[in-house]
Amino acid sequence: xxxxxxxxxxxxxxxxxxxxxxxxxxxxxxxxxxxxxxxxxxxxxxxxxxxxxxxxxxxxxxxxxxxxxxxxxxxxxxxxxxxxxxxxxxxxxxxxxxxxxxxxxxxxxxxxxxxxxxxxxxxxxxxxxxxxxxxxxxxxxxxxxxxxxxxxxxxxxxxxxxxxxxxxxxxxxxxxxxxxxxxxxxxxxxxxxxxxxxxxxxxxxxxxxxxxxxxxxxxxxxxxxxxxxxxxxxxxxxxxxxxxxxxxxxxxxxxxxxxxxxxxxxxxxxxxxxxxxxxxxxxxxxxxxxxxxxxxxxxxxxxxxxxxxxxxxxxxxxxxxxxxxxxxxxxxxxxxxxxxxxxxxxxxxxxxxxxxxxxxxxxxxxxxxxxxxxxxxxxxxxxxxxxxxxxxxxxxxxxxxxxxxxxxxxxxxxxxxxxxxxxxxxxxxxxxxxxxxxxxxxxxxxxxxxxxxxxxxxxxxxxxxxxxxxxxxxxxxxxxxxxxxxxxxxxxx
Numbered sequence: 507x508x509x510x511x512x513x514x515x516x517x518x519x520x521x522x523x524x525x526x527x528x529x530x531x532x533x534x535x536x537x538x539x540x541x542x543x544x545x546x547x548x549x550x551x552x553x554x555x556x557x558x559x560x561x562x563x564x565x566x567x568x569x570x571x572x573x574x575x576x577x578x579x580x581x582x583x584x585x586x587x588x589x590x591x592x593x594x595x596x597x598x599x600x601x602x603x604x605x606x607x608x609x610x611x612x613x614x615x616x617x618x619x620x621x622x623x624x625x626x627x628x629x630x631x632x633x634x635x636x637x638x639x640x641x642x643x644x645x646x647x648x649x650x651x652x653x654x655x656x657x658x659x660x661x662x663x664x665x666x667x668x669x670x671x672x673x674x675x676x677x678x679x680x681x682x683x684x685x686x687x688x689x690x691x692x693x694x695x696x697x698x699x700x701x702x703x704x705x706x707x708x709x710x711x712x713x714x715x716x717x718x719x720x721x722x723x724x725x726x727x728x729x730x731x732x733x734x735x736x737x738x739x740x741x742x743x744x745x746x747x748x749x750x751x752x753x754x755x756x757x758x759x760x761x762x763x764x765x766x767x768x769x770x771x772x773x774x775x776x777x778x779x780x781x782x783x784x785x786x787x788x789x790x791x792x793x794x795x796x797x798x799x800x801x802x803x804x805x806x807x808x809x810x811x812x813x814x815x816x817x818x819x820x821x822x823x824x825x826x827x828x829x830x831x832x833x834x835x836x837x838x839x840x841x842x843x844x845x846x847x848x849x850x851x852x853x854x855x856x857x858x859x860x861x862x863x864x865x866x867x868x869x870x871x872x873x874x875x876x877x878x879x880x881x882x883x884x885x886x887x888x889x890x891x892x893x894x895x896x897x898x899x900x901x902x903x904x905x906x907x908x909x910x911x912x913x914x915x916x917x918x919x920x921x922x923x924x925x926x927x928x929x930x931x932x933x934x935x936x937x938x939x940x941x942x943x944x945x946x947x948x949x950x951x952x953x954x955x956x957x958x959x960x961x962x963x964x965x966x967x968x969x970x971x972x973x974x975x976x977x978x979x980x981x982x983x984x985x986x987x988x989x990x991x992x993x994x995x996x997x998x999x
Contacts, residue, residue: 522602524672530595530809531675534816537591541580543820549575551829552736557790558856565789567739567749567780573828574738584744584821591813592845599805607637608716609696612704613686614640614664615647617922620974621704623652624921626660627960628953632711636700638662641690643681649972656970665693684835685815687794688808697802703795706915707957709949715798720882725803726843726850729875729913730761730857731793735781736830737837742786744825745845750784761854761906764892787840788852791827794836795915796875803848810842811835853881854906860914860943864934871942873915880909911949916942923961924978927986939993946999955994962987 552573555565563569576584599605610629614622622640629638640657642648642664653664667686668676670693681689691699698716702708721727742749781789801808814822815835826841827833843850858874884907891904919931921942926932933939943954964970966984975983 519602519604520669523670526600526602527671528674530812531671531679533591533594534813535678536594537587537813539584539587539817539821541583541821544574544576544824545820547575547580548573548824548829552827554736554831555734556732557730557734558732565734565736565779565781570736570739570780570828573736574740574824576738576740581740581743585746588744589746592810595806595809597806599802605695605697605801607696608698608700608713609637609639609694610634610700610702610712611690611694611696612638612640612702613643613690614704615643615686617920617974618704619647619649619652620922620972621920623656623964624957624960625702625704625707626657626662627964628707628957629712630660631956632708634708634711634713635661636713637696639665639690639694639696641665641667641686641693643667643686643689651970652972656964656968665690667693679816681816685818687835688812688815688838691797691799691801692808692812698800699798701794701797701799702913703915703917705917705920706795706913707953709911709914709953712912715878718879718882720851720878721798721800723882724849724851725800726807726839726848727798727878728792728794728840728850728852729796729878730852730854731791731832731836732857732873733791733831734779735787735789735791735837736828737781737787737826737841738824738828739780741822741825741841745841747785747845749780749786752784753778753782754784754788761856762903764903785844787837787844791830791832792836792840792852793832793857793873793875793915794834794839795873795917796913797839798878799839804843804846807839807842807846807848810846811838814838814842851878851882851885853878854885855881855909856906858911860945860948862940862942862944864940868944871916871918873917874911875913875915877909877912880907883907884909914943914948914953921957921961922974923958923965923983923986923990924975927983928976928978932990939990941994941997946997952994952998955991955998958987958991958994962991 550573612622626638638661640662657663667689687701691701700712700715715721779789780786815838818835818838822838823833826837840850853876855876859870860872860874861868861870888904919926932942941954946952965980966987969980
């Protein structure tokens with residue numbers, strides 16, 4: 507059994523876990539939407555606007571209803587399916603799921619196994635001792651050297667999803683891509699989970715996050731994406747969530763606090779973004795390259811996110827994003843938290859960018875996410891200041907903190923030396939090399955150089971051959987690695 511290590515008494519527990527997920531997916535099947543795919547119901551798709559500045563149009567309720575078009579019959583049908591799921595799933599963790607301790611989980615598989623390995627190596631370089639589990643979605647994604655030797659040497663182990671879910675679920679449901687993230691959380695053995703995308707490189711030791719006030723107070727911590735939230739108001743009708751008439755912190759730039767106001771006090775309601783109103787999922791959209799969650803306090807939320815992701819491509823991804831940039835699993839977590847009344851905190855510091863200059867332009871490669879502990883402290887301080895002053899003083903502006911970098915989500919192009927060489931990503935038109943990250947040092951050291959040295963160790967010294975390399979020979983990859991490392995060493999400050 508690939509997962510025999512996972513349970514205290516594997517012969518007894520594995521059947522109970524299979525039975526649990528079988529029951530959950532029986533409910534998911536029972537609550538299957540009967541409405542045809544919402545991807546065919548767009549009048550047009552929502553434009554994508556950055557969250558870090560105010561631009562027209564304002565995403566008020568009327569504007570957000572101009573994209574995905576649903577009639578009352580379709581809304582009521584989706585609402586009924588949603589209610590069926592909510593009424594027939596447990597509110598707390600059953601005894602059969604013996605979640606314990608803190609740990610980090612990844613959704614691996616195929617080309618993502620290599621990226622996961624790089625991320626784990628970066629994690630260990632920070633001094634982190636947290637145990638790691640890597641979800642392997644299918645037997646085709648299983649790479650024996652990684653799961654039996656390399657990962658265990660880094661205190662990481664593979665979880666084989668078919669063994670967790672059981673044959674009935676695997677035969678009746680098909681999953682891919684974004685949908686695996688919530689499985690990685692639920693299938694892991696940890697109670698408290700830091701979910702990391704395989705291409706997310708920790709810049710500092712993240713162990714402290716589990717003991718932090720922001721996590722202890724909320725049980726769910728998320729980080730922002732670049733874009734304003736474009737969730738359809740019809741989602742709130744379907745989920746039976748009331749959106750109020752009061753603005754939380756005003757509606758200036760994301761993360762900048764001003765006094766909340768009542769809609770009836772505002773002369774022009776079209777100036778009020780729908781997702782600044784109480785009860786709505788807050789602006790901006792969420793970036794799920796990292797997520798911190800307590801499964802004990804947020805179990806119902808995770809099950810609802812599983813439901814949203816199971817029917818995501820045809821129903822809930824369109825409802826939550828309306829075709830805007832980044833559509834996928836990322837907004838299902840806060841949507842589920844709002845519906846279940848679960849506490850959460852989304853970092854207010856806007857996402858940063860790293861990349862490189864080449865051929866006359868700037869090319870972004872990575873999303874930079876910041877420390878939620880410092881951000882939460884500043885949030886509490888700002889909120890207290892706002893509570894102490896007169897509500898009529900709407901001209902007060904309180905900016906977010908400037909916390910340290912915690913994660914560098916290296917999402918495009920991926921850190922795959924074979925693909926980078928093949929596509930000539932790290933050389934310009936004149937064959938001159940450049941960096942992948944625009945900063946030589948991140949939190950005190952040259953992260954990029956360390957990552958490339960890790961690549962050389964795994965590929966050139968250990969002679970690791972993985973699916974991600976697409977058959978490119980080791981000698982060719984090592985030549986590229988040596989050339990890039992030489993360049994990085996020459997440009998390290």
